[in-house]
Amino acid sequence: MSELNLILLGPPGSGKGTQGERLQEDFRLPYYATGDILRAAVRDSTDLGSTAKEYMDRGDLVPDEVIIGVIGERVEGPDAADGFILDGFPRTVGQAEALGQEMDDLNRGITAVLLIDVDDDEVVRRLGGRRTCVKNGHIFHVEFDPPKNEDVCDVCGARLVIREDDKPEVIRNRLAQYHEKTKPLVSCYSERGLLKQFDGKLDPEEVGNRIRALLATLKMEEEL
Numbered sequence: 207m208s209e210l211n212l213i214l215l216g217p218p219g220s221g222k223g224t225q226g227e228r229l230q231e232d233f234r235l236p237y238y239a240t241g242d243i244l245r246a247a248v249r250d251s252t253d254l255g256s257t258a259k260e261y262m263d264r265g266d267l268v269p270d271e272v273i274i275g276v277i278g279e280r281v282e283g284p285d286a287a288d289g290f291i292l293d294g295f296p297r298t299v300g301q302a303e304a305l306g307q308e309m310d311d312l313n314r315g316i317t318a319v320l321l322i323d324v325d326d327d328e329v330v331r332r333l334g335g336r337r338t339c340v341k342n343g344h345i346f347h348v349e350f351d352p353p354k355n356e357d358v359c360d361v362c363g364a365r366l367v368i369r370e371d372d373k374p375e376v377i378r379n380r381l382a383q384y385h386e387k388t389k390p391l392v393s394c395y396s397e398r399g400l401l402k403q404f405d406g407k408l409d410p411e412e413v414g415n416r417i418r419a420l421l422a423t424l425k426m427e428e429e430l
């Protein structure tokens with residue numbers, strides 16, 4: 207039985223969410239974005255969800271062992287029997303080791319770590335060009351989807367602004383944090399031969415095709 211147990215890595219604005227959704231459709235795998243499954247555990251009041259909620263209510267970070275527990279429950283579940291796509295976890299080497307232990311316990315392994323690489327300037331260009339309508343949140347992009355009139359929403363006529371999160375200095379700060387945490391993780395997976403790098407500057411369609419081609423090869427190799 208060949209599984210596709212995948213981890214998606216990439217900076218904000220790399221389009222990894224889009225790739226995750228495509229993989230989910232193409233390979234019929236569950237897509238676990240960490241934030242979403244953590245919120246779902248809290249909503250469903252599972253034991254771990256309730257523990258996570260205590261930390262969140264205090265404004266503290268949810269500790270690794272709780273997050274790994276929540277992810278473990280999903281990975282062990284029937285939906286993930288043929289594999290899964292993880293997005294947003296692991297973020298640190300410590301989390302990667304905990305996940306590796308969990309997979310060992312299940313007699314499974316990570317198939318591949320897909321890194322969608324985009325340089326910082328491109329991320330700032332992509333995210334920093336967003337303009338959001340103050341009234342209804344309609345989103346435009348100065349370069350890729352410009353409004354007909356500058357700073358005016360085409361849909362409802364409200365003013366367009368740059369959201370706090372889309373300000374270049376805020377984006378660069380997030381990127382600095384991303385690099386600091388992700389670099390050791392990337393080297394760790396690279397040393398284990400699991401890292402597969404994709405040029406996120408390419409058209410998303412092309413990135414998707416390359417990922418699919420790689421996974422088809424990995425599946426075939428495993429079935430031989």
Ligand SMILES: [Zn+2]
Binds near residue numbers: 340341
């Ligand atoms: Zn609008």
